[in-house]
Amino acid sequence: MSKIIWTKIDEAPALATYSLIPIVNAFTKAAGVEVVTSDISLAGRVLSAMGLAEDELSKLGEVVLQADGNIIKLPNISASVGQLKDCIAELQGQGHKIPDYPENPVNDAEKATQAKYSTCLGSAVNPVLREGNSDRRAANAVKKFAQKNPHKLRAFPDAPKSYVAHMEGNGDFFGNEKSVTLEKAQKVTIAINGKELTTIEAIDGEILDGTYMSIAALNTFYAKTIADAKTNDVLWSLHLKATMMKISDPIMFGYGFKAFFPEVFAKYADTFAQLKVNPNQGMSDLENKIAGHAQEAEIKAAFLSVVEADSPKIAMVDSDKGTTNFNASNDVIIDASMPVVVREGGKQWDRTGAAQECVAVVPDSTYAMFHQEMVADCVKNGQYDVTKMGTMQNVGLMAQKAEEYGSHPTTFELAESGTVTVTGADGVLMSFECEAGDIWRMSRTKDIPIKDWVRLAVERAGIEKVPTIFWLDENRAHDVQVKIKVDAYLKDFDTTGLDIQFMNVTDATRFTNARVREGKMTIAVTGNVLRDHLTDMYPILELGTSAKMLSIVPLLAGGGLYETGAGGSAPKHVDQFLAEGHLRWDSLGEILALAESLRFLGIKNSDAKLTALTAGLDVANDAYLDNNKEPGRKAGQPDNKASHFFVAQYWAKALAEGDNAELAAKFAPVAKELTEKRRYNNR
Numbered sequence: 001m002s003k004i005i006w007t008k009i010d011e012a013p014a015l016a017t018y019s020l021i022p023i024v025n026a027f028t029k030a031a032g033v034e035v036v037t038s039d040i041s042l043a044g045r046v047l048s049a050m051g052l053a054e055d056e057l058s059k060l061g062e063v064v065l066q067a068d069g070n071i072i073k074l075p076n077i078s079a080s081v082g083q084l085k086d087c088i089a090e091l092q093g094q095g096h097k098i099p100d101y102p103e104n105p106v107n108d109a110e111k112a113t114q115a116k117y118s119t120c121l122g123s124a125v126n127p128v129l130r131e132g133n134s135d136r137r138a139a140n141a142v143k144k145f146a147q148k149n150p151h152k153l154r155a156f157p158d159a160p161k162s163y164v165a166h167m168e169g170n171g172d173f174f175g176n177e178k179s180v181t182l183e184k185a186q187k188v189t190i191a192i193n194g195k196e197l198t199t200i201e202a203i204d205g206e207i208l209d210g211t212y213m214s215i216a217a218l219n220t221f222y223a224k225t226i227a228d229a230k231t232n233d234v235l236w237s238l239h240l241k242a243t244m245m246k247i248s249d250p251i252m253f254g255y256g257f258k259a260f261f262p263e264v265f266a267k268y269a270d271t272f273a274q275l276k277v278n279p280n281q282g283m284s285d286l287e288n289k290i291a292g293h294a295q296e297a298e299i300k301a302a303f304l305s306v307v308e309a310d311s312p313k314i315a316m317v318d319s320d321k322g323t324t325n326f327n328a329s330n331d332v333i334i335d336a337s338m339p340v341v342v343r344e345g346g347k348q349w350d351r352t353g354a355a356q357e358c359v360a361v362v363p364d365s366t367y368a369m370f371h372q373e374m375v376a377d378c379v380k381n382g383q384y385d386v387t388k389m390g391t392m393q394n395v396g397l398m399a400q401k402a403e404e405y406g407s408h409p410t411t412f413e414l415a416e417s418g419t420v421t422v423t424g425a426d427g428v429l430m431s432f433e434c435e436a437g438d439i440w441r442m443s444r445t446k447d448i449p450i451k452d453w454v455r456l457a458v459e460r461a462g463i464e465k466v467p468t469i470f471w472l473d474e475n476r477a478h479d480v481q482v483k484i485k486v487d488a489y490l491k492d493f494d495t496t497g498l499d500i501q502f503m504n505v506t507d508a509t510r511f512t513n514a515r516v517r518e519g520k521m522t523i524a525v526t527g528n529v530l531r532d533h534l535t536d537m538y539p540i541l542e543l544g545t546s547a548k549m550l551s552i553v554p555l556l557a558g559g560g561l562y563e564t565g566a567g568g569s570a571p572k573h574v575d576q577f578l579a580e581g582h583l584r585w586d587s588l589g590e591i592l593a594l595a596e597s598l599r600f601l602g603i604k605n606s607d608a609k610l611t612a613l614t615a616g617l618d619v620a621n622d623a624y625l626d627n628n629k630e631p632g633r634k635a636g637q638p639d640n641k642a643s644h645f646f647v648a649q650y651w652a653k654a655l656a657e658g659d660n661a662e663l664a665a666k667f668a669p670v671a672k673e674l675t676e677k678r679r680y681n682n683r
Contacts, residue, residue, distance in 0.1 A: 002033045002601050003036060004033060004070045005037070005063060005070065006021060006024075006037050006038070006071075006072045007037070007038055007074050008038060008039040008041055008074075009567075010076055011567065011570035012567070013585060013587075014074075015583055016583065016587050016640050016644075017074070019640065019641045019644050026648075027613065027617075028613065030663060031598075031613040032610070033601060033613075038056045038059065038060055041077075043087055043091060044056060045124065047091065047098070050098045057128055058128075060128065060129055061129065064130075064131040064557070066559055068558070068559055069557065070597055070601065071561050072564065072594060074590060075564065075567025076125050078123040078244065079121055079122065079124075080121070080243075081103065082282075082288075083330075084101055084121060085100075085101050088101055088117075121246055122242075122243055122244065123246065127401045127406060130399065130553060130561065131399055131400065131557065132452070132560075133396060133397055133452055133554070134394065134397075134552075135456060135550075135552040135553070136394045136396065136535045137391070138391055138393075138550065139548075141622045141625050143391055143542070144625075145625040146542060147386065149628070150386035151386060151543075151544035153345075153386060153541065155345050155382065155383045156346050156383055161346075162341070162347065162359070163379075164362055164368055164371045164372035164376075165361050165368075167218070167363050167365055169217070171213070171217025171218065172217070172364045173364045174365045174476060175365070176211045176212050176213075176214070177209055177210070177211035177477040178209070178210050178211065179207060179210075179481045181205065181485075182424065184425070185204045186424050186425040187199055187201055187425070188201075188423065188429070189423045190421070191420070191421050191423065192419065192421075192434075192440075193418035193419060198409065200409075202424070203446060204447070207445040207450075207478065207481045208442060208443075212432055212440040212441070213248065214435065215437040215438050218252065218363060227312075228359060234313075234356065234357045235314065235315045235359070236312050236358070237314070237325050238253065238325055239338055240252055240253055240362075241334050241532075242333070244529075244532070245405075247411040248407075250329040253326075254279035254280035257282065257283070257326045263302075264306065267302065271295055272286075277289045277290070281329065282328040283328075304322075307324060307351055313350055314326070315349065315358055316350060317331050333568070335536040335537070338360060338371045339536055339540035339546075342378060343540060346358065360375070367505075367529055367530060369504075370530065370533055370537075371533070374509060377510065386542065388517075389516050389541070390517075390519045390521050391521050392523075392542075393464065394523070394525075394534050395457045395460055395523060396525075396526055396528060396532075397445070397449060397482075397526070397531070399448075399453075400446050402444075402449050403445050410441060411439065413439055414435070417436045419433055420434055443478070445478075450485045450489065451485075451489045451492075453525070454489040454490060455489075458493040460523055461495075461498045461523060466521045466523060467501060467511075468499060469508050469524055469525060470502045470525045471503060471524060472503075505530070508524065512524060545566070547566050547567070547586065547589045548565060549589070550592055550593075550596060551564070551593070560597060564589035565589035573585045581635065582639050583639050584640065586643065587643060587644065591620075591624070595618055598613060598614040599614045608660065615658065617654075619654035620654055623646075623654075624647055629643050645674070648670075648674060652671035653675070655671075
């Protein structure tokens, strides 16, 4: 019997899995496929780190290296320190004998404990499982449904003031980047002033990038944008990626926190030092640290007075609860937050709950240029029309921890000023003059993933016959090295008749947006981080969510990883479930992924029964959308379980009416009974 591994994760998707998996297995086992679960939840990973549970994530890391690996990956928590501590406390409350997280370790034992727990922080799952490049696109049925049932995009004002601000010059990661391609395998050492920071075993053909964020330039940038927000009477909001970029971006977040509340941090500096307050962890952690202190009320009042001041105003995560943009470093995740800015007509919410125009602050220009052009395009041309929008498909370079998302082990907050060197077998490869406090990092991109990325791009271009754009900037050091490889590998594939182009980020965004407004399709071929940003931005505008995208990862070893979309709304769904007993999580992403997973098995094994089972699920998915069977948002409406019922009903009916006699005989009575006994009528 073939096997599909379905990841057991956190929050609302996990609750949905309890209902969905038995239904799925009732169908798939009829075609010789069993769906089994693997616990890679935050709690499961914490227990594993402490030796109290199997290391399921490492086991899946082996599966993705196998030719028959087949995994359906649900969205999982990218934990902040605060979330990790909450998880540990909950597990301790359930009787698990695990230590507290030592935020400021004072001995070797605490340092060892912190190191174990640190493996659970940030996006710990994705780099392990993504052993292939990304093919993300909207299923035709989902796209058509969105056009027929358009969600709300709010118009930009007549004289809009919203804009995206980013650093310019040589202060940010983009401006300081250097890049080399290695001609042989070798040990590479990173050092500052001759003192080793770390070494890596680099491989032949690998691209190494070195760069740094100047903290002096960052502070100047923050001060200017805060002043500009005051002058322009717009909200100030900071957009980072502290989940995937779990070393660099929390530090940048902390400097932003201090820049917005400089007087408060200066006045209570001694108290914060005494209590070991870490601005990188945000206001929620600060409030926990000052709880019970003699100055607690005074400090809270000082922060509140800044928030309530007429200007500059801060964007809010939750106006009702008084939660600002600085509550926690991972509360505002750029690839989810910036689409909301565009969707809402360039606005975010102030402390009263009113929508206000904003300056969206994205320090590093590497990716800010995309968001800047998205907002500028709507300022110039107005909001999109969902009923007429075209679509963006993405081919993303992400295999083997490509680019910045694999940079955690080689990212450093520099303790001293001086020269950072990157030295290989034949001498210094790169060097940088830095100041104490600067954030220095190295990214790595291996040769095999790049060749596979080019292969996948050509394949998709051949299937869709639309312009296929490599987003590579001749002014970015890394992109120059990548383009050399792309130009070489394109010669290995038949590109006759294909429209393959190269553009920088701004030009590629303009080109894609113009086609989207004309109702046309474009394929964006991007690096790992841009993949994340584009595959949230465009689906949220086109479909209302990125959770319904097909996310297919053809693994380098020959297997398949099928991701089920974003889970940014999952915590709110759990809150509602706990308060009202109503789960509104829509499992369509999981069901679409299941169809692709089964399709892969059917093709690979030349299995007619599996092909028929998959065709039936395709019909069921279309019926699910056509009949609006997604869960209702309010208690008393059909919930997640009801949506699973209808998937089962439509799937059974499709099989009963299908060409495979064995499956038809098995599921005809099931379809009849589900149709006769259903509880909910059409809404």
